[in-house]
Amino acid sequence: EAGVTQSPTHLIKTRGQQATLRCSPISGHTSVYWYQQALGLGLQFLLWYDEGEERNRGNFPPRFSGRQFPNYSSELNVNALELEDSALYLCASSFPGSGFGANVLTFGAGSRLTVL
Amino acid sequence: RKEVEQDPGPFNVPEGATVAFNCTYSNSASQSFFWYRQDCRKEPKLLMSVYSSGNEDGRFTAQLNRASQYISLLIRDSKLSDSATYLCVVNTRSGTYKYIFGTGTRLKVLA
Numbered sequence A: 001e002a003g004v005t006q007s008p009t010h011l012i013k014t015r016g017q018q019a020t021l022r023c024s025p026i027s028g029h030t031s032v033y034w035y036q037q038a039l040g041l042g043l044q045f046l047l048w049y050d051e052g053e054e055r056n057r058g059n060f061p062p063r064f065s066g067r068q069f070p071n072y073s074s075e076l077n078v079n080a081l082e083l084e085d086s087a088l089y090l091c092a093s094s095f096p097g098s099g100f101g102a103n104v105l106t107f108g109a110g111s112r113l114t115v116l
Numbered sequence B: 001r002k003e004v005e006q007d008p009g010p011f012n013v014p015e016g017a018t019v020a021f022n023c024t025y026s027n028s029a030s031q032s033f034f035w036y037r038q039d040c041r042k043e044p045k046l047l048m049s050v051y052s053s054g055n056e057d058g059r060f061t062a063q064l065n066r067a068s069q070y071i072s073l074l075i076r077d078s079k080l081s082d083s084a085t086y087l088c089v090v091n092t093r094s095g096t097y098k099y100i101f102g103t104g105t106r107l108k109v110l111a
Helices: none
Strands: A005-007 A010-013 A019-024 A031-037 A044-050 A053-057 A064-068 A074-078 A087-094 A111-115 B004-006 B011-014 B019-025 B030-038 B045-050 B055-057 B060-065 B070-075 B084-093 B097-101 B105-110
Touching: A005 A087, A010 A019, A019 A087, A019 A111, A031 A074, A044 A064, A044 A074, A044 B097, A053 A064, A074 A087, B004 B084, B011 B019, B019 B084, B019 B105, B030 B060, B030 B070, B045 B055, B045 B060, B070 B084
Parallel strands: A010 A111, B011 B105
Antiparallel strands: A005 A019, A019 A074, A031 A044, A031 A087, A044 A053, A064 A074, A087 A111, B004 B019, B019 B070, B030 B045, B030 B084, B055 B060, B060 B070, B084 B097, B084 B105
């Protein structure tokens, strides 16, 4: 079974540009979470999508946005890039319910964004 | 006060040692708890879920203390390969699911 896949692996942009990151969840997972991890820091919650809708949002400015598609894949868009947006962006997926493995996050390998 | 707090370490221990990490959380409505392991510049990977009665998986034991609002991870017979950052994760469902990650505790197992 394929895991959570993210693309691109690495992305280099300059200040003011836009970045788009993509995530494909594990088959059968309907929830997608996005986290930002700056170098040496912890994971900061960005966004949660479930069944195509945004369910929760972290303390990030509106230039961080995203969406979830009918096939449950998701993209994260970061507009007007700033130097401090340089980080590892991690996507995780989960499936709802009460059975074994439900509501447990499985992460992709991440997309490393560098803003110059 | 942070929602989830961990001692950042590093904990430097010799091979074969037993080491324990604690993690405190502030929201008494928190419902589920996990320990993840993260290797340098890699994604976090689930180590184990933490159940109310405590649970064990090989050399790893996790405990939950709801009254004091902390979870713990005990690693016995440490291996060099256990060197990593251990992340405490708390899931609070107050309307919507919200997974909060601690900043992690670094463990270095020394030969």
